[in-house]
Each structure stands twice: as structure tokens, then as C-alpha cells.
Amino acid sequence: MTGAYDAVVIGAGPAGLAAATLLAERQARVVLVDEQPAPGGQIYRAVEGMTARQPELFEALGPDYAHGDELVTLFRTFGAEYRSQSTVWQISPADGSDAAHEVWLSRGGRSELLQARNVVVATGAMERPVPVPGWTLPGAMTAGAVQVMLKSAGVVPEGMVLAGSGPLLYLLAGQCLALGARITAVLDTTARANEQAALRHLPAALRGAGFGYLVKGLALKLRLRRAGVPIFRRVTDIALQGTSEVTDISFRSRGRPMWLSADLVALHEGVIPAQQITRSIGCVHDWDAVQHCFRACTDAWGNSSVDGVLVAGDGAGIGGARAAEHAGRIAAAEVLRRLGVADAAGRDALAAADLRGRAAHLAIRPFLDRLYAPPAAILRPADAVMVCRCEEVTAGAIRGVVQQGCLGPNQAKSFLRAGMGPCQGRMCGPVVSELIAEARGVGVEEVGYYRIRPPLKPITVGELAALDVSGA
Amino acid sequence: MTLTADVLVVGGGIQGCSAALQIAQRGFSVILLEKNGVGRHASGVNAGGVRRLLRDPAEIPLSVASMEMWLRIEDLVGADCGFKVSGQVAVAETEAEFATLRARAEMVASLGYAHEELIGRDELYRVVPALAPHCVGGLIARGDGFASPYHTTMAFGAAARRAGVRVFEEVRATGFARRAGVWHVDSSAGKVEAKFLVNTGGAWGATVAAMLGEPVPLEAIAPMMMVTAPVPPFVEPVVIGVGRKLSFKQAPNGSVLIGGGHRGVPDLAGETSSVDFRKLVISAQTVATLFPVMRDAQIVRTWSGIESRMPDDIPVLGPSSTEEGAFHAFGFSAHGFQMGPVTGAILAELVADGGSNFPLAPFRITRFRENASVAASGQ
Numbered sequence A: 001m002t003g004a005y006d007a008v009v010i011g012a013g014p015a016g017l018a019a020a021t022l023l024a025e026r027q028a029r030v031v032l033v034d035e036q037p038a039p040g041g042q043i044y045r046a047v048e049g050m051t052a053r054q055p056e057l058f059e060a061l062g063p064d065y066a067h068g069d070e071l072v073t074l075f076r077t078f079g080a081e082y083r084s085q086s087t088v089w090q091i092s093p094a095d096g097s098d099a100a101h102e103v104w105l106s107r108g109g110r111s112e113l114l115q116a117r118n119v120v121v122a123t124g125a126m127e128r129p130v131p132v133p134g135w136t137l138p139g140a141m142t143a144g145a146v147q148v149m150l151k152s153a154g155v156v157p158e159g160m161v162l163a164g165s166g167p168l169l170y171l172l173a174g175q176c177l178a179l180g181a182r183i184t185a186v187l188d189t190t191a192r193a194n195e196q197a198a199l200r201h202l203p204a205a206l207r208g209a210g211f212g213y214l215v216k217g218l219a220l221k222l223r224l225r226r227a228g229v230p231i232f233r234r235v236t237d238i239a240l241q242g243t244s245e246v247t248d249i250s251f252r253s254r255g256r257p258m259w260l261s262a263d264l265v266a267l268h269e270g271v272i273p274a275q276q277i278t279r280s281i282g283c284v285h286d287w288d289a290v291q292h293c294f295r296a297c298t299d300a301w302g303n304s305s306v307d308g309v310l311v312a313g314d315g316a317g318i319g320g321a322r323a324a325e326h327a328g329r330i331a332a333a334e335v336l337r338r339l340g341v342a343d344a345a346g347r348d349a350l351a352a353a354d355l356r357g358r359a360a361h362l363a364i365r366p367f368l369d370r371l372y373a374p375p376a377a378i379l380r381p382a383d384a385v386m387v388c389r390c391e392e393v394t395a396g397a398i399r400g401v402v403q404q405g406c407l408g409p410n411q412a413k414s415f416l417r418a419g420m421g422p423c424q425g426r427m428c429g430p431v432v433s434e435l436i437a438e439a440r441g442v443g444v445e446e447v448g449y450y451r452i453r454p455p456l457k458p459i460t461v462g463e464l465a466a467l468d469v470s471g472a
Numbered sequence B: 001m002t003l004t005a006d007v008l009v010v011g012g013g014i015q016g017c018s019a020a021l022q023i024a025q026r027g028f029s030v031i032l033l034e035k036n037g038v039g040r041h042a043s044g045v046n047a048g049g050v051r052r053l054l055r056d057p058a059e060i061p062l063s064v065a066s067m068e069m070w071l072r073i074e075d076l077v078g079a080d081c082g083f084k085v086s087g088q089v090a091v092a093e094t095e096a097e098f099a100t101l102r103a104r105a106e107m108v109a110s111l112g113y114a115h116e117e118l119i120g121r122d123e124l125y126r127v128v129p130a131l132a133p134h135c136v137g138g139l140i141a142r143g144d145g146f147a148s149p150y151h152t153t154m155a156f157g158a159a160a161r162r163a164g165v166r167v168f169e170e171v172r173a174t175g176f177a178r179r180a181g182v183w184h185v186d187s188s189a190g191k192v193e194a195k196f197l198v199n200t201g202g203a204w205g206a207t208v209a210a211m212l213g214e215p216v217p218l219e220a221i222a223p224m225m226m227v228t229a230p231v232p233p234f235v236e237p238v239v240i241g242v243g244r245k246l247s248f249k250q251a252p253n254g255s256v257l258i259g260g261g262h263r264g265v266p267d268l269a270g271e272t273s274s275v276d277f278r279k280l281v282i283s284a285q286t287v288a289t290l291f292p293v294m295r296d297a298q299i300v301r302t303w304s305g306i307e308s309r310m311p312d313d314i315p316v317l318g319p320s321s322t323e324e325g326a327f328h329a330f331g332f333s334a335h336g337f338q339m340g341p342v343t344g345a346i347l348a349e350l351v352a353d354g355g356s357n358f359p360l361a362p363f364r365i366t367r368f369r370e371n372a373s374v375a376a377s378g379q
């Protein structure tokens, strides 16, 4: 394993930054790989240097965002090797305890192979797909995509409708208001039953860091009311209308049919772990019935079922940015133990504060997860709704092949090409599993998920041909 | 509980489904056991090449008969299976390779077959204009083509079901004993009794054979495939390398399938396999050299499948040498998809008629032992 990194950390969000920082601080040979141009991940996207570059935007994004600046500064201080704009497209797990894991990545059209004793997967979350009628029309975006424009280009859309539920939806609304943008309306899909289910977990949510989160959430909603943004509650039956692009949105609020004219709709129903990468490595995944998603199984330290592959942050279950940061350091402490730099007691001491910190930030999750549980209508959309955008496969077609004896997502994929497009099934995978489970009358955990075929992101024939594998 | 049938087929790949279908069509009751799902292994994930070109001479009569069945595939299974006649062409990049193809063409003609045709440079570039300019000629089978492997295997499975075959998926055959002329087979779901046993276990076929007391030197391999995002149509026939490992074709939707012999890592016990990107680099280099237009095509997916390979690259096909009423068909050595229709017909002949009209001697299961004893006697 000469030439191998002690650890390759994938993803420069809070989890990856924290992991790489601690590893570098302890003199481990570490490289942080991330596909974005700058460190920060989803939440702290483009944070580095923003105070100087765009002070107003920095201000508008709020104190939680500002925390990212400290995290990135610390990361730079300890000088971990960092490769930006580098997309990992395959990880081949080591075939033996003496061998290294192989991490294949692409930067600027050139691919390269890294050897790693340990891999820390900190690739975070993705937004849950929101397949409502019309969601594939131009003008329909996800809240996350709108936020990316906002953070990286400073672009603030005017007159947007935000539809769905979850903290991020309100956060985005607040950020747009702070930048002076007008919001046409917020359509909140949170069901009464969710509130009732969540209530039982409210006492626990007041502990740890939970109280702070609740106060922030209430303050945001208050700000929207003060600004006069119409908020429709108990929203169901969302449909985006339009022939070549979105022109209107129809829905029911408390059962009453309504519509609004809108050319930009931001849809959001929470985030789920990005499982493609851990699936492709072969990590065992569990179905999380409360968060309603698959996630890579890990122990308290982040070890996955594959030796030497650790998962930290939202990729191992949604916990939010601060929990992710703690998880990154916890995983790094475990890597130090695996490397022999620390013994078990040393690791425990190193991680003690972070273990406590993570628990404090996770205290609110049971409450939030129930409050923002996704509505059945987007988990199991109506027959006419497009599920796989790449290959244009509808929910009805998926249900149809189940009737023909197709038992799982891989057969549906072979039959209908669902999930075979360039997005590799990221967008349709969760929905296809749900639909098959529904049609078969079994749980999603029994149905499973697509087998993920590399490359995780497309590479060209020429790029693969030019790859030098002789030295590695 | 014990289930009974005239015939038990072990393995739900294309060979097993085709056999079950055609045996049932002869009026026998059939049970098929598949330890995973129908089409889950090689038969569902292969390149879909329906090729007679460059077959081992022993396989040619079978492959030619199979092609006749492919041309009427809808009559057999009630679905078109995505089958298209596109031609398949082997490309010589050097004079030496062209000489090999010429010798091959002469050999095939001498056996009385006309499906393989030697073509010079001009004709080669007429049929494959996108080819890099250094190639010298080729060998073409204009009547060959391709089909959609998963749909085909599922169509055979569905037709078998319609013909009355009882198909049990996620059921593994685990033990075999023949008593008083009846096979008693243990499975993960219970016992099956049948007069005839058909082993179409693919890469696991040798495990079944070993349980019948006839071990064979089967090697599990994991051929790999790459597929690109759709590109504008630029190549009609399937293109095969002569000096290099390549099979190359553009699907009707414009995506390009690249395969041809580089192997990944099989995991028989784990029922899976993984790709080896170091070798896919070589595949990509071959493609980039032969088809410069392909350099910017986006590879969106790669995969591998578990396949059985025999030392002489032809299958084991025929009766068991140790037991009455048992037949094998496995070891198709990375080109058994095209053989699916005829394999089923042959197994139906063996079961129903007690013999086949095809020359099966080259495929006998005892051949490896004979060779070993020849080698041991110092020849």
C-alpha cells in the first residue's frame, strides 16, 4: 500500500471538512475530494471569502451559514490536501486486508486513481424527489436548486411559489425575503396527522440543541407572516400546469380547490441520504421507517459494513449540518484508531465532546422527522405522473410491470429502462421502490433498491481511455 | 410438501426457460426452479449479440438452426424480443488478421455453410463508415443481429408459464438422488419428484453436475459491458474485434453497447460480480482507436454478469454420463444467448425422443476426463 493515502475523504460539507481537518491536524496523509469549486458542501456552499465578496448576501444567509466560514478557515489552517471540482465516479473496495481501496475521480475531463487505506464517505444528502403532476416542466425546480443559484451566483428569483414542507423550505423563504425578493406564496403540505404524531416527541425536542432549532423555526414563520407572504396550509393535490413551461399551480388547501399563477415553483419535501455511492461500494443499507428512506448502516463511529469505509454526515441518516460536523470528527477519530495513531481509549477521549455534541443536535430529529414526514401522494404518485425523467417512465408503467410479475426495482429497470439514464436512477430510485412495494403490498425494505452500476457520474470514452493505471 | 412433475429444470436463464417451454410443448409437465429470479444472471445482462459468426465448428450446426428459430422468435415465445437483423462484422486491423479471417472463411465454406463472407476494405467501409481508416477488411455475417437479452429471457419464461410450466423463483435445488427411476430433488422450498432432470444452471451448472458425480472444469467468469448515452446513429452492424477484445453495437435508441471479453471479478457464492475498471480502460482505448467519433460519448453505466466457461470454450450439452434421465446444458462460454432457442429444442428431443438429431458428441460431459487421461498417458 505504498503511495496510498491514510484516508480519502469524499465531500467537503461539514462532515468531510471536519473529518479532514482533524486527520490533517493529527498528521495523517489525507486528501479531501469534492465536486464543487469551493469547500462548504450544501449548507456552506460558496462561503469562503463571501464576507469580502458579497457582504449583503453573507448577511442575508444568516448566522448558521456564517459558521461555515470558521469551519473552512480551520480546514485551511491545518492544510489537508484538497481537490476541488473532482467527482468521484467509482470506489472499488479493497479485496483483502492488505490491499487499498481504489477511488476513481474525474477533474476537468481527466480521470485519476487514488489508493486509500480508509475512505470516509461524506457525500451528504439529496432532496427527496417530489413527483407531482407537471414536476418535469421548465419552471419547476427544487428548493435546493434555487438555493444553489442564490448561494453561488447571488441570483434571487422574484415571485416564486414555494411548495412542500420541511425546514429547508422555510429557510429558503427567509433567505429570499432577507435579500428583498417577493414571494408569491408558500404552500405547506404538512398534514394534521403529522403534527399529532410529532407532538409526542416535543418534550425530547426541547432538550439538547433542540430548543434553539424550534425557536429558529418559529422565528422564520413569523418573519414570513410579517412580510405578508400568503401561507396556505394543509395543502394537497399539487399540480403544475402549463404546456411548455409552468404557468399556474393548482392545489387544495384544507380541501378547498385553489390556484395561483406562477412561472417558478420550488418544490421540497425534505432530504434523504445520497445512497448511490454507498450502494455502489456494496455497503449494507437499512430502511429508516421514521425518516422514510434507506441509509447506509453504520456503527456509532461511522464504520459501514465494508471494512475501511466509513460514512459520516447526512449520508448515514439525516441529522443536519451541526450533527454532520460532529460525525465527521467522530469518524476521523475512528480512522486514527484504525491507522494505529490512537488506541481505543485515545479515540474515545478524542471523540467524547463530539459524541455529546452530536447527541444534542440529534435530539430534535424524532420531532422533525414526524412533523415533516412526506405525504403519500409524492411517495406513490398517480399513474400519469412521470417517475423516471431520463427515460420517461410513468408511475402507471411501474405498477403495470409489477402486475406482470416484476418483483423488484432491478427488474423494473431491465423492463422499462427506468433508472438507466444519465442520472443513474438518483431521481426515480426512491419512488420506484415505493411504487413496487405498494403494488406488491409489502414493505419498501423488502423490495430494496436499484443495484448501482458505476460510473456514479458519466465519463467519456476518451477520458477513460486516457486514464493511466500503470503506476497505481 | 413434495411436488411432482415429469421434468424438473434447474436454472431459469435462457437455456432453462427455453428447455422448459419446448419440453412442455411436447406434452410433459414441467417444474422450473430458479434460485434468484428468471433472467437475473448471464441471460438477462448479456450483450444481446445473436451471432453465428466465428463460432467453433462444433457449434455451427446448432447456431445456424438457432438462427432459423430467432427469425421466427415471435411464433415461439409470443414477443419480438427486440430481435433485429443488423449483420455482424469482424474487423481485421492488419494483413495478418485479414489472413486469419480468410482461412476462417475457407474453413466455414468447406463445411458447407455460406453465412460468413469475406469482405475487402471498400465493402468494410461501406458497411461501417465510422471505422478508423487503418482497417484492411473483414468477415461479415449479414443475417446475424441482436436482441434485447432481458426481454428475451423474460419472454421465454412467460411463454413457458403459458405452456403450463410451473416456475418457482427464489428456490434453489440443493440435493439430487435417483431412486427407482425417479429423481428426488431437495430444494430450499421442499422436495420435487420428477422422471427427468435438466441442469441448466449456468455458472452453477458444475455444482449440480458434481452432485451427480461428474465434476467438470468449469470456470466462472464475469464478462463486462459499458453503455453510453445516446449518440446520433453511426453504425448499423455489430462490430467485433479480431486482434483485440471488442464487441460493439449501437442500440435502436442510439446508445452504444461496448463489450467483448475483458473480464471483471465473479463472486459465485455471493451471486454477484464486479467490474474491473483497469480492464475497461483497455476497452475504452480499443473503442477510441477503432471509432474516433466515440471519444466524446458519455459512459453512463458499466456492469458484468456471471457466466460459465469451459476450457475448450464450447458448452456441455447432452446426457449425464453417470445417471439415467438427466441432461446438462451449461458452460456456454460467453456466447450462449444466441444458442438459447436451439438448446431448448435439443433438450426437448433428448427428453421426449431419447436422442437428438444434432451432432452432440463434441459437447459430451466426459470429454475433459478423456483429455485428462490422454494427457496422463503421456501423449
Ligand SMILES: Cc1cc2nc3c(=O)[nH]c(=O)nc-3n(C[C@H](O)[C@H](O)[C@H](O)COP(=O)(O)OP(=O)(O)OC[C@H]3O[C@@H](n4cnc5c(N)ncnc54)[C@H](O)[C@@H]3O)c2cc1C
Pocket: A010, A011, A012, A013, A014, A015, A016, A033, A034, A035, A036, A040, A041, A042, A043, A044, A086, A087, A088, A089, A122, A123, A124, A125, A126, A127, A143, A144, A145, A147, A168, A171, A271, A277, A312, A313, A314, A315, A319, A320, A321, A322, A324, A325, A456
Ligand atoms: C440541496 C440541498 C441544500 C441544503 N441546504 C441547506 C441549508 O441551507 N441549511 C441547512 O441547514 N441544511 C441544508 N441542507 C441539508 C444539508 O444536507 C445538511 O444539513 C448538511 O449540509 C450535511 O452535511 P454533509 O457534510 O453531510 O453533506 P453536504 O453538505 O451535502 O456535503 C456533501 C458534499 O459532497 C460532495 N459530493 C457528493 N458526491 C460526490 C462525488 N461523487 N464526488 C465528489 N464530491 C461529491 C457534494 O458536492 C457536497 O459538496 C441542504 C441539503 C440539500 C440536499
Ligand SMILES: Cc1cc2nc3c(=O)[nH]c(=O)nc-3n(C[C@H](O)[C@H](O)[C@H](O)COP(=O)(O)OP(=O)(O)OC[C@H]3O[C@@H](n4cnc5c(N)ncnc54)[C@H](O)[C@@H]3O)c2cc1C
Pocket: B010, B011, B012, B013, B014, B015, B016, B033, B034, B035, B036, B037, B038, B039, B040, B041, B042, B043, B044, B045, B046, B047, B048, B049, B050, B051, B171, B172, B173, B174, B200, B201, B202, B203, B204, B205, B208, B222, B223, B224, B225, B259, B303, B304, B305, B306, B307, B329, B330, B331, B332, B333, B334, B335, B336, B337, B338, B339
Ligand atoms: C456481459 C455478458 C455479455 C454476453 N454477451 C453475449 C452475446 O452477445 N451473445 C451471446 O450469445 N452470449 C453472450 N453472453 C453469454 C450468454 O449470456 C450466456 O451464455 C447465456 O445467457 C447462458 O445462459 P444460461 O441459461 O446457461 O445461464 P444463466 O443465465 O446464468 O442461467 C442459469 C440460471 O440457473 C440458476 N441456477 C443455478 N443453479 C441453480 C440451482 N441449484 N437451483 C436453482 N437455480 C439455479 C441461476 O440462478 C441462473 O439464473 C454474454 C454473457 C455476459 C455475462
